[in-house]
Amino acid sequence: MKKETTVPTMKDVAKEAGVALGTVSKVVNGLPVGESYRLRVEAAIEKLNYQVNSYAQGLKSSRTYTAALLIPNTKTPFFSSLAYYINLSLLKRNYRMLLCSTDFDLSQEQEYVTMAQQNKVDGIIGLTYNPNLLVDEHIPFVSIDRSMGPNIPCVASDNFAGGQLAAEKLADLGCKHVAFLRIGSSLSNEPNKRKSGFENGCLARGLTYEMKILNDGDSFEEFEKFLKDHIQNGKLIFDGIFCVTDNVAWSVLKILDKLHQQVPEDVQVIGFDGIRMFGDQDYICSTIVQPLPDIAEMCVELLLQENMMPKPPLVCLPVTYAWGGTTRENFEE
Amino acid sequence: MKKETTVPTMKDVAKEAGVALGTVSKVVNGLPVGESYRLRVEAAIEKLNYQVNSYAQGLKSSRTYTAALLIPNTKTPFFSSLAYYINLSLLKRNYRMLLCSTDFDLSQEQEYVTMAQQNKVDGIIGLTYNPNLLVDEHIPFVSIDRSMGPNIPCVASDNFAGGQLAAEKLADLGCKHVAFLRIGSSLSNEPNKRKSGFENGCLARGLTYEMKILNDGDSFEEFEKFLKDHIQNGKLIFDGIFCVTDNVAWSVLKILDKLHQQVPEDVQVIGFDGIRMFGDQDYICSTIVQPLPDIAEMCVELLLQENMMPKPPLVCLPVTYAWGGTTRENFEE
DNA sequence: TTGTATGCGTTATCAT
């Protein structure tokens, strides 16, 4: 009483329908075939519950209709939303998504790329941190947030404009002396431009500013020290703070609370990313929103576009400002 | 000047090394082979930058070392964390993960299952909502949070114990009259047991309670109405509220704030799931924490265990209580 | 239009 575990193949279908192998193949692939034959084949497929073996298919065509997404993890809201939208965009084109969490591990990143190249996927979308990442010429690769060379397109938000927008918003809302708080990799990537954009915006709007840039190992307590050092007579000398991410903003909000500074009355805070509670509800803070659906769509588009021709090296997508409770709704003096 | 896009195969390696095809295969698979041969083959592999074609491999062995994860999405914190841990557990066993977001779409769920059965994956882990989901006998399937039949193991938190624990905690913290707020599918699944567990706990500890159970289409405003109706002389008659998820708890907290009820002074709130800010920081509220890493590990273990023998139909994993600011830290009268 | 035959890259079973 052994359970028959063999799955029916095209050959079985052909035998069942009393037609040739090739005919079945044509029916399966929607190629023209005699009506009566088609019906018989379809009946046989139904009867045997036949499914094409995509591995045999892939072996022939070297197309797998699968793309790999390399991101650090899916726990962090930004990455998990990104994964969500990229999955959606891939699905729209009938592609499946292989998810590869790298946990910021550089060698893991390389391993995944190598793995992905073993003909398992048609292309890779990667948000990676390994500056020496080796990726084969032959496999389509699209990078997020970091330029990886002339032949690999990079998709990102317009981080510079985002920084600028933050400065402008703070100015619009009445700020005079602001701060920029940053933590991040020493790696050269697109999000680093938030700083320059912010400086630019401050200069343009006559805001004076100070910066606190944490090193890789530092904890958020450094921010607390920094802010504490800038309190005079119980009052923070900044009336606006731009944080490099919503996560930083959120930590800063906790610190400000501890230091008895009212937000947004005493000091207004703007973050970056556009993280929402539970993925789709309120914003955590006032923020510069990254256009995740657009980023995803662009990545997939670039990855799958047939003509390898003119792939742009860098695509920056427009960001928007969203109010999230940590800035004034309107400026009234 | 056409770019040669063909990838080297075993045959190329064999030719390069001057050995037979089979020998290369053995080297690649770590089978015993003459030392000098091995070195020559390895050199050739290195030189040609050869990678095994996993599709050809899969065609032979019908093992793909890939599992599919079916979840509604990766935007919601609970699902995205789940995906993260399952990915980790799979990786530990050298399995890759195909991510399938179903968006709660029942037909989409079925489509994914069918797709997954096309020999693309060795097994499926699914958190699904389609009561009529058809899954082939031949493919290993592990369900999360919902029993799907005698042959499909189901892994879940001990939801009943979780509900009970919530009641006990509220009792321990001095509550007398509490409420249970629930929203969820009418589908029969494990999380539904939170209610029974809570009732059970209330009875055991002499708590009186009321319930508000929303229907599928209802909005959270129903909760607001319910709570407003239970305010007497400006004071809520409940001193404790158990919410079926952290998401509900969070909405309830906003409502309570609007109704000028102090948390946890006037009323204590406990959620369920153990969602943290940014995936790994503070809890959103006091909560019953689901053991996601254990759930993931158990799912993968059950999915990949070789001997198909005695798969338990239902595995319930222990939950814990975590303080998250919406309950008192200790009970003092 | 339909059937037949070959090859995709790998593994495994043979002889050698």
Place this chain on the structure above:
DNA sequence: ATGATAACGCATACAA
């Protein structure tokens, strides 16, 4: 121990 050869399931060029 190594080399040749036959499958694996499908697609396709070619013959009927």
